[in-house]
Amino acid sequence: MSTIIGQSLSKLYGHGDATVMAIEDMDFQITSGEFVGIMGESGAGKSTLLAIMGAMNAPTQGSLTVEGIDVYGLDSERRADFRREFLGFIFQSFHLIPYLNLEENVMLPLATIRAPRRRKQAMAREALAAVGLGDKGHRLPGEISGGEKERTAIARAIVNQPPVILADEPTGNLDSKTSGEIMRLLQELNGKGSTIVMVTHSRECACYADRIMHVADGRLAEAA
Amino acid sequence: MTLKQIAIRNLLRRKGKAALILCGLALGIGTVISVITYADAVTGDIKHKLEKYGANILVVPRTESLSLNYGGINMGGISFEMQELYEADLARVHQIKNARNIAAMGPVVLGAVKVNDRPVMLAGVDFEEARILKPWWQVNGRPPAADGLLAGAEAARVLELQAGARINIQGHPMTIQGVLKPTGSQDDQLLFASLPAAQRVLDKPGRVSMVEVAALCTACPIEDMVRQISEALPGAKVMAIQQVVQGRMETLMQFKKFSFGVSVIVILIGSLVVLVTMTGSVRERKEEIGVFRAIGFRKQHVMRIILIEATLISMCAGLIGYVAGMGATKLAFYFFSGNPSMALPWNLPLAAAAMGLALAVGLAASIYPALAAAHMDPNDALRAL
Numbered sequence: 001m002s003t004i005i006g007q008s009l010s011k012l013y014g015h016g017d018a019t020v021m022a023i024e025d026m027d028f029q030i031t032s033g034e035f036v037g038i039m040g041e042s043g044a045g046k047s048t049l050l051a052i053m054g055a056m057n058a059p060t061q062g063s064l065t066v067e068g069i070d071v072y073g074l075d076s077e078r079r080a081d082f083r084r085e086f087l088g089f090i091f092q093s094f095h096l097i098p099y100l101n102l103e104e105n106v107m108l109p110l111a112t113i114r115a116p117r118r119r120k121q122a123m124a125r126e127a128l129a130a131v132g133l134g135d136k137g138h139r140l141p142g143e144i145s146g147g148e149k150e151r152t153a154i155a156r157a158i159v160n161q162p163p164v165i166l167a168d169e170p171t172g173n174l175d176s177k178t179s180g181e182i183m184r185l186l187q188e189l190n191g192k193g194s195t196i197v198m199v200t201h202s203r204e205c206a207c208y209a210d211r212i213m214h215v216a217d218g219r220l221a222e223a224a
Numbered sequence: 225m226t227l228k229q230i231a232i233r234n235l236l237r238r239k240g241k242a243a244l245i246l247c248g249l250a251l252g253i254g255t256v257i258s259v260i261t262y263a264d265a266v267t268g269d270i271k272h273k274l275e276k277y278g279a280n281i282l283v284v285p286r287t288e289s290l291s292l293n294y295g296g297i298n299m300g301g302i303s304f305e306m307q308e309l310y311e312a313d314l315a316r317v318h319q320i321k322n323a324r325n326i327a328a329m330g331p332v333v334l335g336a337v338k339v340n341d342r343p344v345m346l347a348g349v350d351f352e353e354a355r356i357l358k359p360w361w362q363v364n365g366r367p368p369a370a371d372g373l374l375a376g377a378e379a380a381r382v383l384e385l386q387a388g389a390r391i392n393i394q395g396h397p398m399t400i401q402g403v404l405k406p407t408g409s410q411d412d413q414l415l416f417a418s419l420p421a422a423q424r425v426l427d428k429p430g431r432v433s434m435v436e437v438a439a440l441c442t443a444c445p446i447e448d449m450v451r452q453i454s455e456a457l458p459g460a461k462v463m464a465i466q467q468v469v470q471g472r473m474e475t476l477m478q479f480k481k482f483s484f485g486v487s488v489i490v491i492l493i494g495s496l497v498v499l500v501t502m503t504g505s506v507r508e509r510k511e512e513i514g515v516f517r518a519i520g521f522r523k524q525h526v527m528r529i530i531l532i533e534a535t536l537i538s539m540c541a542g543l544i545g546y547v548a549g550m551g552a553t554k555l556a557f558y559f560f561s562g563n564p565s566m567a568l569p570w571n572l573p574l575a576a577a578a579m580g581l582a583l584a585v586g587l588a589a590s591i592y593p594a595l596a597a598a599h600m601d602p603n604d605a606l607r608a609l
Contacts, residue, residue, distance in 0.1 A: 056517075056603040077524070080521060080523070083519065091515075099234060099237035100230070100233055104225050108515075108516070109520055111521070156519070
C-alpha cells in the first residue's frame with residue numbers, strides 16, 4: 001500500500017508580478033517502508049515539498065494523501081493531530097527546547113496525549129536508548145555535542161512511533177564521522193519499518209536512500 | 225511532560241521577563257489595593273471627623289406658625305407661645321434602627337430673661353454634647369459648671385459681662401464662667417447655662433425647646449434617620465439640614481470616585497505591561513512555538529501554555545500586590561494621613577478580590593499574545609522546512 005501520494009502538487013508564493021512558483025505540478029508516490037532522498041539545488045523547491053509532505057504548508061493546487069488520508073482536506077487542528085500521529089520531524093538545526101532536558105525534549109510529542117507520566121518517561125527513555133543517549137536524558141541541550149543534539153532530535157521524532165519520518169538535512173550541521181553515524185541510525189529505523197523522507201545536499205547521505213527524487217526549478221526532474 | 229510543566233519551565237528560564245510581568249501586575253494590584261484600603265480607612269476617618277462638624281438634624285416642636293426670621297433679621301412684632309418637648313421622651317430616639325449613627329444629641333431649652341434690665345435669650349444645653357455639636361466653640365475662661373453661665377460674644381459685649389462676673393437672673397444668682405469667642409452664629413447673642421439650671425431658671429422642668437442631632441449614615445440616606453426620629457417623637461417636627469448632609473456625602477463620594485479613577489488607570493497601565501511583555505515573549509519564542517506546532521500541538525495547546533504562564537504569574541502578582549498594597553497603605557497612614565495609628569483593615573474578601581483582579585487582568589492581557597502564538601504558522605516559524 002502506498003504511504004504518501006502527491007498528485008498535481010503546485011505551490012505559488014506571492015501575488016501578481018512577484019509570484020514565485022516554488023513547486024509545479026508534482027506527482028509522486030512513496031511506498032510504506034521506503035527510504036527516499038530528495039536532492040536539488042538551493043531554491044529548487046525541495047524544502048517546500050517536504051513542508052507540504054509535513055502537513056505544514058498547504059499546496060496551492062493538488063492533493064497529498066498519507067495512508068489514505070487527504071491531509072489538506074483536514075482542518076488546521078486535525079492536521080496538528082495528523083502530524084502528531086503520523087509524522088516525526090528531524091530538523092537541520094535540531095530545534096531542541098533549551099530549557100528542557102533531553103528526556104523532556106523527547107517527551108514533547110507525548111505532552112498532549114493522555115498517558116501516565118511513567119509510561120511517557122519509559123517511552124522517552126526507550127527512544128533515547130535507541131539513539132545511544134540512554135544515559136544522558138537529564139542533560140540540557142546546551143551541554144551536549146551537535147551529533148548528540150541530532151540524535152535527540154531523532155529520538156523525539158520516533159518516540160511515538162510514527163509511520164513516517166521527515167528529515168530536513170539531518171547531517172547539515174555535523175562532521176562526516178557523526179553524519180555517518182546519524183545516517184546509519186536512520187537506516188536502522190528504516191530497517192524497522194519506518195518510511196523515511198530526507199532532504200539532503202550530500203551525495204554520501206543520499207547513498208543510504210533506496211531512491212532519490214531530484215527537484216529542479218520546482219519540478220521533479222527524475223527519479224533514480 | 226505536560227503543558228503545565230512546559231509553562232513552568234519556561235517561566236523559570238525567562239526569569240527576567242516573568243519578573244517584569246510580575247512587577248507590572250503586582251504594582252497595579254498593589255496600587256489598587258492601597259488606594260481602596262486607604263480610601264476606605266480615610267473615608268471612615270473622615271466620617272468620624274465629619275461627625276464632629278456639628279448638628280445636621282433639628283428636632284423642634286410641631287407648630288402651625290410661620291417664622292418671620294430670615295438670615296438673622298427678625299421682622300418682629302409677632303410673638304407666639306412655643307410648645308416644648310419633654311426630655312423624658314428623647315430616650316426613644318436612642319432606640320431607633322440607626323441609633324448607632326447618632327454621634328451626639330443635644331437638647332436645648334430656650335427662654336427670654338432679663339439681665340441688667342436688658343432682655344436676652346437664655347439657652348440651656350448639655351455642655352458635654354455641645355463639644356460634638358458645636359466643635360467651633362472657643363471659650364475664654366472655663367466651661368461652666370452646674371450653676372455657671374457661658375456668654376455669647378455679642379451678649380457679653382452688650383451686657384458688659386466678663387468671666388467671673390456675678391449676675392442675678394430672675395432671682396437666681398449665677399456666675400459668668402466663660403465667654404465665647406465670636407462664632408458668627410446666633411450663639412453670639414445668647415447666654416448658655418446647663419440644661420437643668422436653665423430649666424429651673426425658666427421654670428420649665430423636664431422640658432426642652434429643641435434638640436440638635438449630629439448623625440452621619442453612609443449606609444442609609446439621612447431621610448431614613450429623619451423618618452425614624454419622627455416616628456419616635458410623634459409630637460415633634462424633625463428636619464435634616466440638607467446642605468450639611470449633602471456636603472458631607474459629596475466629600476466622601478468625590479474622594480472615592482477619585483480613588484477608583486486612579487485605580488482604573490493604574491490597572492490599565494499594568495495590563496499594558498503584561499500585554500507588551502507577553503507579546504514580546506511570544507515573538508522571542510517563535511521557533512519554539514513552531515516546533516510545538518510541527519510535532520502536533522494544537523492551537524489550543526499553545527494557547528494553554530501561554531495562559532498557564534499568565535495564570536501562574538497573575539496569582540503570584542495578586543498575592544504580592546495585596547501584601548505590598550497593604551504595606552503601602554500603612555506607609556501612607558504614616559506619611560500622609562497624620563494619623564499613623566489608623567487601623568489597617570486586613571480583610572479576606574479584599575485579598576480574594578486582589579487575586580481575582582490579578583487573574584482577570586493577567587489573563588485578559590494575555591489573550592492576544594496567546595492567540596498570536598496559537599495562530600503562528602509552523603512553517604513560517606521554523607523556516608527550516
